[in-house]
Amino acid sequence: MKKKLDVEKMTYAVLAIACFFIFWWFITTFTPAKETTPGPVEVIQLLFTSFFEPIGSHVITGHLLVSLRRVLVGFSVATVLGIVLGVAMGASKWAEAIFKPIFELLRPIPPIAWISLVILFFGIGEVSKYILCGIGAFTNVTLNAYTGAQNVDPELVGCARMLGTSERDIFFRVVLPSCTPQIFAGMQVALSTSWMAVLAAEMVGAQEGCGWMIQRGSDTLNITLVMVGMIVIGCVGMLLAAVMRVIERRLCAWNIMES
Amino acid sequence: MSDEIKVKVSHMTKKFGDLLVLNDISFDVKTGEFLCVVGPTGCGKTTFLNCLTKLKAYELTGGEILINGEPVDLQKHNIAYIFQEYSSFPWATVEENIAYGLKVKKRPPEEIKERVEEMLQLVGLTEYRSYYPGQLSASMLQRVSIARAFAVQPELLLMDEPYGQMDNSLRYKLEDELIQLWQRTGTTVIFITHNIEEAVYLSQRILVLTNKPTSIKKEIDNNLPRPRDVTDPAFNQLRDEVTDLIKWW
Known part of the structure; x- marks a missing residue:
């Protein structure tokens, strides 16, 4: 039964993508948009050739790996810091009193707004790009970890305490597992935000990466290259989200089965 | 007594x-x-x-x-508390829930295994040992709480x-189970x-x-x-x- 459902879902997904490409082809063949916008065939052709012919200093996989490294480093560091701060704020009134006002003040500022300041302090090297990706992820993870830790069922904490669990162990045995699903939800959003941030970061003072590629396409009016960059980012983003879901299924099997 | x-x-x-x-x-x-x-x-x-x-x-x-x-x-x-609400840990399977108190009290792994097995049999959840609380019915959930409480042999x-x-029917059944457990353990x-x-x-x-x-x-x-x-x-x-x-x- 489940297998049949999966096949059905897959069929719909393939059909939806096929429809998108047909629509794109139609617009770029039969409407005035054909003058300015490349069609799917051109874009896919360039995508394939870019695996062998370098764009700037790298072929497309090189640019992709550079961006991926920036995203993953920034995202990983931000996730660890976000979980620590979020759970601390949710579980301790003192931590909440100290850190929440600063966090609330900085939270609405988008990563792009930090570009100038980060470059001023850390230069145009790799560190500033990691930091910008990290800023994007940090807010989402912290906020979700904070909400998760705040909503831990007090009865479960009471139950653990009654069974002799020490206060330190309650944190690791009850609070942390309780907020794991919410932390994962935050990480999913954080990953997308990190991608957005890396593109912005690579558009300023970079010589490689997907963001640089799009910027170069834009500067040289090569819209096909811009679209290749967009498709690559879309595909990798989708792949990373799928990987996250697999990890979530492993770590939060109970939550998925419940829902 | x-x-x-x-x-x-x-x-x-x-x-x-x-x-x-x-x-x-x-x-x-x-x-x-x-x-x-x-x-x-x-x-x-x-x-x-x-x-x-x-x-x-x-x-x-x-x-x-x-x-x-x-x-x-x-x-x-060594006190155990069974709440009105079902208070099984949702991220732990039935057997992990029952073993929780024993692990906290740092009992030897062989004893934990043995006690969990015994409690699973006593409350009739052996077949459901690897289920998560979200997959269980109300009576099963309360049985998990009872098994977890009795597993630590509370004073x-x-x-x-x-x-x-x-x-009522479910309550009568669980009350009988509780009496049996109490008579057996003398808690x-x-x-x-x-x-x-x-x-x-x-x-x-x-x-x-x-x-x-x-x-x-x-x-x-x-x-x-x-x-x-x-x-x-x-x-x-x-x-x-x-x-x-x-x-x-």
Whole structure:
């Protein structure tokens, strides 16, 4: 039964993508948009050739790996810091009193707004790009970890305490597992935000990466290259989200089965 | 049941601001005894348990509670608490839930395995050992809580209306299971309920509480033979006696 459902879902997904490409082809063949916008065939052709012919200093996989490294480093560091701060704020009134006002003040500022300041302090090297990706992820993870830790069922904490669990162990045995699903939800959003941030970061003072590629396409009016960059980012983003879901299924099997 | 005193409550008084909730309550619970506490809804039964366990950082306004002659210490005294709500850890399987208390108490792995196996059999959840709480029915969830509580072989088991949300047939079944477990383990049980029939069915002694400010209206010894029959005239007589004591209409 489940297998049949999966096949059905897959069929719909393939059909939806096929429809998108047909629509794109139609617009770029039969409407005035054909003058300015490349069609799917051109874009896919360039995508394939870019695996062998370098764009700037790298072929497309090189640019992709550079961006991926920036995203993953920034995202990983931000996730660890976000979980620590979020759970601390949710579980301790003192931590909440100290850190929440600063966090609330900085939270609405988008990563792009930090570009100038980060470059001023850390230069145009790799560190500033990691930091910008990290800023994007940090807010989402912290906020979700904070909400998760705040909503831990007090009865479960009471139950653990009654069974002799020490206060330190309650944190690791009850609070942390309780907020794991919410932390994962935050990480999913954080990953997308990190991608957005890396593109912005690579558009300023970079010589490689997907963001640089799009910027170069834009500067040289090569819209096909811009679209290749967009498709690559879309595909990798989708792949990373799928990987996250697999990890979530492993770590939060109970939550998925419940829902 | 021995004559040794397990829990000694002396002049227990609890105020929330100016509101007097528990008013000078004193009673003893003997080792291995099954005590039921009944009273009108909202009379402070749960507050009493919270004072006993300090779960919600409740400090007594007056009086004291001693277990084995010492002030309550959750790290030292082996106490288990079964809540009205199902309080299984949702991220742990049935067997992980049952093993939780044993792991916290750092019992050897062989003992944990053995105890978990025994409890799974006792509560009839062997087939469901790898299920998560979200996949279980209400009765199974309460069985998990009971198995987890008994697994640590508590010296004192506190139960706060554990079957309050269940229908009668399920409640009867779980009550019988509880009696079997209690008879087998000899654990001291304080069982809080507003269901008089349940109190008469389970208890060796019934503590009837008044409305707020709560005090003890009467202590009744329940010497009805087991297994008990809810249609037995003696059972009904005792039930009516307790009902007369708590009715406010």
